[in-house]
Amino acid sequence: MPVDYYEILEVAPGASTEQIRAAITAQRRVWVRRQSSPDPERRAYAEQRVRDVDAAEKALLDPAARSAYDEKLARTRQAAATAGSGAAAGGQGNGPNGGGLRDRVPAPAPAPGGSRGPGTPGGAGSGGPGTSGHRRDPDLHDHLRRGDRYLEQGRWRLAQAEYDYVREREPGNLRALTGLGAAQVGSGRVKEGLAVLQRAVEANPDAEDVKVALATALYEVAVTSVDHWGDGRGTDRPVITSRRQYTLVRRHLRRIRKLDLTDWNVRMYAEELKDLLAEARAPVWVRSRSLRLYLVPLAGAILFVALAHVESLRVVGACWIVLIVALYVVRHRQPAWKQHRRGYGRGRGGGRGPTHGGTFRKGI
Incomplete structure (x- = not known):
């Protein structure tokens, strides 16, 4: 097919x-x-x-x-x-009284006292719609499994529909709530999805799976929010190229650490974000195009300090030396993410990645 x-x-x-x-x-x-x-x-x-x-x-x-x-x-x-209709026709008459396989599936047992069970459209024996339509109660577990499968495949809309179906019939289902948050994050509704997962964590502070789902969503959002640069070998790696990206990654890393999880994958996520931040803030020296503008005044200030006979003039000369050096450092010592931003346009489209400031670790 x-x-x-x-x-x-x-x-x-x-x-x-x-x-x-x-x-x-x-x-x-x-x-x-x-x-x-x-x-x-x-x-x-x-x-x-x-x-x-x-x-x-x-x-x-x-x-x-x-x-x-x-x-x-x-x-x-x-x-x-x-083919499906032929198989269904061939299955008739297999059971006693000519009934097919579908007719021999036992109906779900009614809830005690004729009350509705979880996910039951109508109470058995109560005269409601569940007794006259001969419809089977929905299997919420099957819907959850389909939602999980759709979530793994990246089919966000279908996953969200499955989780919504479960939550309509069982509002307190924690698995459906976390899956719904993850599906919203994957579909691009990041704020809504993270808010759903955060509420689930606050309502269930001892649920390890919910915390892991929130940590995974935070990591995915942090990695996909930064720019990616080809390394020349057909693969991409995340590169922080702006202060906004740096702030977002740092904020998500703090939220992951606050969850205080011991899961191995979550620790790996935190370590990778930590390495990404360390690479972005690593100091990089920029080559000066007008070095004479700094060397000539610096040499003059040094000679002024060496030849001056008055103490106050020496202090003035020393202040000039400090000012010139500080100005050079401020203008030529920058965090690596600024260099990444300058070279990102040249590195896009499968070009070489940034070579300054070291290399990314752990295969980010």
């Missing part, structure tokens, strides 16, 4: 070219940055998603290619539906 590019891009089959192009841009922005994840499995999955998005662009943006793809997809779905 061909890959459903509409499902990958999270657009309707009848979406316009502009909508498909916008979805491709949004998906590529997410998954290209996730290719630098330290987790090999996540990195491999992100690379596969980028290839799928590239294939979707070729198949859906060209009118002729899209028409051929739609016909192929429609034929495949029709064949699958025909």
